Amino acid sequence: MSDKIILASASPRRKELLEQIGLQFDIIPSNADEIVLPNETPEEHVVRLSIDKATEVAQRSGSNGRWFIGSDTIVLCDDQILGKPQDEKHAAQMLKMLSGREHRVLSGYAILDRKTGAQKAEAVSTKVAFRNLTEDEIARYIATGEPMDKAGSYAIQGLAVCFVAGIEGSYTNVVGLPLCRLTLALEELGVPTFLTV
Numbered sequence: 001m002s003d004k005i006i007l008a009s010a011s012p013r014r015k016e017l018l019e020q021i022g023l024q025f026d027i028i029p030s031n032a033d034e035i036v037l038p039n040e041t042p043e044e045h046v047v048r049l050s051i052d053k054a055t056e057v058a059q060r061s062g063s064n065g066r067w068f069i070g071s072d073t074i075v076l077c078d079d080q081i082l083g084k085p086q087d088e089k090h091a092a093q094m095l096k097m098l099s100g101r102e103h104r105v106l107s108g109y110a111i112l113d114r115k116t117g118a119q120k121a122e123a124v125s126t127k128v129a130f131r132n133l134t135e136d137e138i139a140r141y142i143a144t145g146e147p148m149d150k151a152g153s154y155a156i157q158g159l160a161v162c163f164v165a166g167i168e169g170s171y172t173n174v175v176g177l178p179l180c181r182l183t184l185a186l187e188e189l190g191v192p193t194f195l196t197v
């Protein structure tokens, strides 16, 4: 078994975030299903999906890789889970809902160590407040294409930063991975990071 770290994600944001902290890793996107189960809390949902993504990739990657990282991000508004929009109309509905108020962004992560069987997973929450958005602003934002592959139909790391009146908690958690918590978990599992090698 190689001592590699594998990011089980197709998200270019997660790739950039792990590169930002100097990790060396390979990418194998996950094919895990992303359904919401009845009676599951949003926290349980993102943690379960993170574990599913990491496990699914670990199971089909042969002897390639030791540590597998999976993650999932959702937006929560009025107790409703907002994932990625199905189309532009759906994106407009979500952005209208987020306009002028506060919501939460939940990201889960899971790290599996295939060598020892150890695992760490948790959900991290960040509060984000949007200023009021007009219908015209929402239409113009959707026309840029940015919302279409993002949970909640916006990207804080992109043009939508202009809508963000305030944030409480981890910024990278909104982008897709809570790096502060994740690096602590990596250290606890003995994964070499710039803080330990």
Ligand SMILES: Cc1cn([C@H]2C[C@H](O)[C@@H](COP(=O)(O)OP(=O)(O)OP(=O)(O)O)O2)c(=O)[nH]c1=O
Binding pocket: 008, 009, 010, 011, 012, 013, 014, 029, 030, 034, 053, 071, 072, 073, 074, 075, 084, 105, 149, 150, 151, 152, 154, 155, 156, 157, 174, 175, 176
């Ligand atoms: C709220 C928000 C989400 N997002 C993105 C992060 C995730 O890529 C996406 C949420 O969808 P996810 O299902 O968490 O991830 P994904 O399908 O892009 O990738 P994979 O499942 O293979 O790991 O939304 C941003 O880029 N910026 C933001 O501000």
